[in-house]
Amino acid sequence: MTNQQAREALRALFDAAVAAASPALCVPPHLPPPPKGRTIVIGAGKAAAAMAAAVEAHWDGPLDGLVVTRYGHGIACRRILVVEAAHPVADEAGMAATAAMMDMLRGLTADDLVLCLLSGGGSALLAAPAPGLTLADKQEITRALLRSGAPIDEINCVRKHLSAVKGGRLAQMAAPARMVTLAISDVPGDDVSVIASGPTTPDHTTRMMALAILDRRQITIPDHVRAWLEDVRSETPKQVPPSETVIVARPRDALEAAAREARRRGLSPVVLGDAIEGEACVVAAEQAGLALEVAAGRFAISAPCVLLSGGETTVTVRGRGRGGRNAEYLLALAVALQGEAGIHALAADTDGIDGSEHNAGALLSPDSLARATALGLNPAWRLADNDGFGVFEALDDLVITGPTLTNVNDFRAILIDAPPSSEHLA
Template sequence: MEAAVNAASPVTCVPPHLPPLPKGRTMVVGAGKAAAAMAAAVEQCWQGPISGLVITRYGHGVACSRIEVVEAAHPVPDEAGIQATTRMLALLKGLTADDLVLCLISGGGSALLASPAPGLTLSDKQLVARALLKSGATITEMNCVRKHLSAVKGGRLARMAAPAPVHTLMISDVPGDDPATIASGPTLPDPSTRTEALAILSRYGIDAPVAVTGWLSNPESETPKSLDDLPSGRAILVARPADAIAAAADLARRMGVAPIFLGSAIEGEARDVAVQHADFAKAVLAGDIPTPRPCVLLSGGETSVTVRGQGRGGRNAEFLLALAIALSGLPGVHALAADTDGIDGSEDNAGAWIGPDILARATNAGISASERLADNDGYGFFHALGTLLFTGPTRTNVNDFRAILIE
């Protein structure tokens, strides 16, 4: 996991993609869990005058001397995020075609870059955000709704910077690496529609405030659809989940462990994905999938959790608990699942790890794995057994990292 996280470190991936100095001013804006670290990397390399403001999650800040760093709430936006976004937009006023806007975007930016659309309030957005997080909706579906409830997402931020060109550097945390989806694409055209946003709310039975459904029924809620609607510029992916998995695979090879790449864009219910991974591990052990051993199954992406219980835990804890149950103490199999940003959902851990004895240890401690899974209590399960993984904020974000070692 350390190899995966280091491959996406802003100090490594940002400098090679910086644009040339403009004739005029350079204004840095951005949002995301990696935004502060990206800003620090820019400051270290930029040869001309520079200023600006970026927003990151509480606890993910990095000291910068010329670019202001503001911390706000994630995954549900708060007033600090709204105030910071308002100040950021003020910095974009009065720019010219000779100036440059350098936009630093990473996962988490969708909640941090918070500016409700006309007629909506922070509480409206908070209610919808919380409901979506519990619904099992994919990140693409959540971002479709977020874009259409925002005054800055889905290309609107870039439009406010016109006529200055906008150069966007992005660390991807989304399956498929669609730039328009990362942090809800504040500087890129949006292919999704307000009609789709309404359909998503309906599909997951979300009882949205009247102001939300009313705004989404208004043609004014539609986002920019074409590059012609935005100022000139470029959007570059500087780090992707696949890059992180590749770094982990390279380390495994050097350690004499054969890597098996299962994909970096896996989606679906965490517990269902866990069963699929367990089936693959069983097939390897049975010899149905010829491969040298020891080997390690590597995967990334962003699963989802439909919350039905009252327990604690993010999608990685949910995945790992379901995996332990599906493996049922299979000898020689160890696993780790964690979020590369160091935060699993809204908890304080990055994830957890298991060995083949995890269920036996739980039984001896009087803990039912199946009951904990039914209660969405992966955090409580692994906390009781001492196998939660704590890294603290990594200040990058290329989504989930899963490794299953088969001896």
């Protein structure tokens, strides 16, 4: 298989994974029947606008509402207002949209339906600081958590306890109306209390856990924020009014779609898991080791094959370079593989945006290290500087899709085309 053929195959697997989580396909089958009263649609996340458009296209009856999505991820809807705001750190637009959403939930009756559309990114986009806190408080704490390399469950635990809507509080506001939540999962384990920080589900985390996370990560917080977290009023609801939550798409669905495409192309798929977490560099080193074992013929499955995985890695930022967690993973994979023949890879975020850059991810070929070196780049140094984006941009190996309008977290594929040689088997 040539480099170009391998790249085309990897991109086809990624495209299949993203298509499997398209809101236009996964939302309509799960819509509830129209109520006797009003239908209010609310929501937040990178897929929220596309989910709202899917609801409008298949809803029989009146409805109105508001959803908030990331800048650049909007779709014009006829009856549901779509607001764009900042991610991963909240801004004034997100706070205003959330306030308007809260107003829509006032005065509802038991005959009304609140249809809540949630997807990854909703935690930042639903911005309503708890009493006595400011948007600036939440922004600085979020930035510090992101820099620290904290996993998403820790970040969301803190966010919930600094919020007026997360961790089940939004469900309390909607009562006595019926609440139905449709969610596209982007979290390991598909925990509905973690998706968008679980605004419509009971929360199993506590304010003391939030304080412990901040202390363990050595994040300094203002005195009034610490006082709020030490106040019993900051505790999230452990019970909420009866409601229904349905996960309409999940990381496992995406990996299964990629596996089907792999088989169609004559590649044996191995799904390593859809909930892999940890430092991007560490995950890359582990998966590089497995890929080398396969290439050497010392694994239960032989080439040609592809190792598939999902989940959400983290990056503890120590350098000044550019790059999301997928670029970091892929550069670490390159360094670990050292140009091993016949091993190609793709790592990308299914929402189309890797971190804060404009790419979804990048592609890796056996010659990537050599080409980087020829350009005067030192991959190991760039990795230490967290500059995966800079390396793959220079190689013209970025995967650029634009916003995909869905989000089932990261997608990683390592294609192994090298058959075991007699030397390897000796």
